[in-house]
Amino acid sequence: MYQDITLEQLFEMQKAGNLQLIDVRSPGEWEELTIPGAINIPFFDNEERKEIGTLFKQVSVEKAKERGLEIMSAKLPAFVKQFAAIPGRKVVFCWRGGMRSKTTATVLSLMDIHVSRLTGGIRSYRQWVVSTLEHYQFTPKCIVLSGNTGTGKTKILHQLAEEGYPVIDLEHLAGHRGSIFGGIGLKANNQKVFEALLLKELLKYKDSPYVIVEAESKRIGKAVLPQFLVEAKEKGLQIQIELPVQERVQNIMEDYQPHLHKEASIEAFRFIQKRIHTPIAFQIEQALVQDRFEEAIEHLLQYYYDSRYEYAGKQYELPPVVCEARNMTEAVEQIKVELAKLM
Numbered sequence: 001m002y003q004d005i006t007l008e009q010l011f012e013m014q015k016a017g018n019l020q021l022i023d024v025r026s027p028g029e030w031e032e033l034t035i036p037g038a039i040n041i042p043f044f045d046n047e048e049r050k051e052i053g054t055l056f057k058q059v060s061v062e063k064a065k066e067r068g069l070e071i072m073s074a075k076l077p078a079f080v081k082q083f084a085a086i087p088g089r090k091v092v093f094c095w096r097g098g099m100r101s102k103t104t105a106t107v108l109s110l111m112d113i114h115v116s117r118l119t120g121g122i123r124s125y126r127q128w129v130v131s132t133l134e135h136y137q138f139t140p141k142c143i144v145l146s147g148n149t150g151t152g153k154t155k156i157l158h159q160l161a162e163e164g165y166p167v168i169d170l171e172h173l174a175g176h177r178g179s180i181f182g183g184i185g186l187k188a189n190n191q192k193v194f195e196a197l198l199l200k201e202l203l204k205y206k207d208s209p210y211v212i213v214e215a216e217s218k219r220i221g222k223a224v225l226p227q228f229l230v231e232a233k234e235k236g237l238q239i240q241i242e243l244p245v246q247e248r249v250q251n252i253m254e255d256y257q258p259h260l261h262k263e264a265s266i267e268a269f270r271f272i273q274k275r276i277h278t279p280i281a282f283q284i285e286q287a288l289v290q291d292r293f294e295e296a297i298e299h300l301l302q303y304y305y306d307s308r309y310e311y312a313g314k315q316y317e318l319p320p321v322v323c324e325a326r327n328m329t330e331a332v333e334q335i336k337v338e339l340a341k342l343m
Contacts, residue, residue, distance in 0.1 A: 002116060004116070007120070007124055013116075019088060019089045019091065020091070021039070022040075022041050022115075023035070023092075023094075024040075025042065025100065026043075027040060030042070032190065033196065034122065035125050041082050043079075043103070044068070044072075048071050076107070080107065080113070084111070084113055091115065091118055092104050095121050097120045098121065126196075129195050129199050130195070132199060133195060136199075138228050138232050140206070140210050141209065141237065143236060143342075145157065145335070146215035147241035147242060148248065150247075150248025150249060150252045150301060151328075151331070152241070152328040152331070155255075156332055157213075160335070168205065168212070169213075170225070171220060173189065173197040189221070189223060210342055212339075237318060237321065239321050239338055240323065241323050241335075242324045243326070243328070245298060248301060258297075266285070266289065269285065272304060276303055277303065283295075284303075323335055
């Protein structure tokens with residue numbers, strides 16, 4: 001027989017490791033929000049869920065159950081086989097710990113596949129995320145990597161993370177690079193997904209003396225930072241990275257790959273075109289159209305982004321520590337020297 005578990009029990013099981021979370025809701029529900037690390041084995045696909053929901057609302061509960069049974073009976077062997085192939089301990093959940101997860105857990109138990117079922121489902125998890133963030137006490141010192149567009153802040157964060165430094169990559173959690181061009185080639189996360197991922201990272205580093213983040217506005221794509229994190233950043237230590245313009249241009253070329261996303265780049269530019277002096281804006285647009293991307297990027301840096309970053313830097317309470325380097329490798333080494341002073 002399967003076992004019902006609470007969120008607290010789930011967290012303890014996650015600490016022990018060798019655990020797979022399985023979301024049995026439809027793919028559409030799963031994409032909107034799931035528990036970080038969960039995979040999706042849907043009880044009903046999007047169209048089936050819609051059909052069942054219509055019967056439930058417009059005909060009767062019994063008709064909805066009958067149709068649900070018909071659908072699942074046809075695909076039950078394949079459904080069970082997917083669970084059997086997953087090693088280790090398994091926890092299933094649906095929206096509120098209702099029929100989908102209960103039926104899944106019951107059928108799997110009959111097939112000698114042991115699973116646990118999360119009481120309250122994803123709804124209880126979402127309530128916990130919201131409540132925890134509302135009352136969160138952020139204690140680590142914020143180390144904020146700032147610098148003009150193209151200074152490689154995100155890559156530097158990744159390098160520091162690989163070396164074991166406490167890093168929270170806000171752009172990665174948001175699925176957005178934080179500028180008008182930031183969504184190119186990426187899928188932006190909604191606020192619910194962002195908050196779930198952010199809380200996981202915050203708890204990971206709750207006992208760390210400091211946490212390294214990138215200078216971002218309160219809104220990153222579709223996601224909005226909690227106020228406590230905005231305030232922690234403004235009161236934190238700002239490390240300002242300065243690189244030569246040509247180095248920055250090449251970094252942007254590598255990150256955004258405009259040759260692969262030409263139309264999206266042109267479309268994004270048109271959102272800010274009116275904010276740039278008309279003759280310069282025309283030059284930038286022509287450069288993008290004619291595949292002269294380096295030229296377009298250099299003009300955007302000179303006539304748009306650099307002035308905006310100068311303004312954004314004024315939000316911090318303390319003056320920045322400046323790391324002037326020839327490339328990102330040098331910048332990383334200088335940053336590590338500054339971090340060593342904090343220990």
